[in-house]
Amino acid sequence: xxxxxxxxxxxxxxxxxxxxxxxxxxxxxxxxxxxxxxxxxxxxxxxxxxxxxxxxxxxxxxxxxxxxxxxxxxxxxxxxxxxxxxxxxxxxxxxxxxxxxxxxxxxxxxxxxxxxxxxxxxxxxxxxxxxxxxx
Numbered sequence: 434x435x436x437x438x439x440x441x442x443x444x445x446x447x448x449x450x451x452x453x454x455x456x457x458x459x460x461x462x463x464x465x466x467x468x469x470x471x472x473x474x475x476x477x478x479x480x481x482x483x484x485x486x487x488x489x490x491x492x493x494x495x496x497x498x499x500x501x502x503x504x505x506x507x508x509x510x511x512x513x514x515x516x517x518x519x520x521x522x523x524x525x526x527x528x529x530x531x532x533x534x535x536x537x538x539x540x541x542x543x544x545x546x547x548x549x550x551x552x553x554x555x556x557x558x559x560x561x562x563x564x565x566x567x568x
Contacts, residue, residue, distance in 0.1 A: 457492065464488045464497060464537070467530045468523065475526070476519055481505045483512055486544045490537050497537035500544035509543040516541045 465488040472483065482504040490497040501516065503509045516523070520539050528536035 457490070460490050460494070460533070461488050463531055464490055464527070468499065468527060468539075471523060471526050471530070472516070475522070476515065478503075478512060478515065481512060486546065494533050494535045494537055497539055499539055499541050501541055502544045502547050504547075509545075513541050513543055 465485050468488065469485045472485070484502055484504075485499060486502050487500045488497055489500075501512065503512050520541075524536050524539055527539075
């Protein structure tokens with residue numbers, strides 16, 4: 434392979450890899466948006482606000498990890514259980530709204546990142562208050 438051909442090959446490989454990453458990000462975002470809308474329309478969570486924080490669709494499009502956060506729910510596990518019970522219907526509706534080669538198998542995970550972030554801010558505020566009192 435000549436140097437010029439090798440350079441062209443490398444350029445195409447990098448470009449294809451970048452496009453695949455962008456495509457994957459777009460697929461993740463579209464699935465997240467549509468799934469959020471479907472859940473808001475079709476499932477009622479008594480006294481809880483449920484939001485989809487992130488969706489990570491596998492590169493082969495056969496599975497998707499869905500990260501869910503809850504606000505006002507005493508038990509996040511009950512929300513995940515309810516989503517798991519509705520999973521076949523959610524996947525069927527998703528397949529009608531988002532056309533992909535495969536409809537991903539949805540795997541729900543409770544996302545505690547918002548609670549952890551709030552706790553970190555609370556600790557930082559507490560430390561700032563203590564420093565102010567010691568001076």
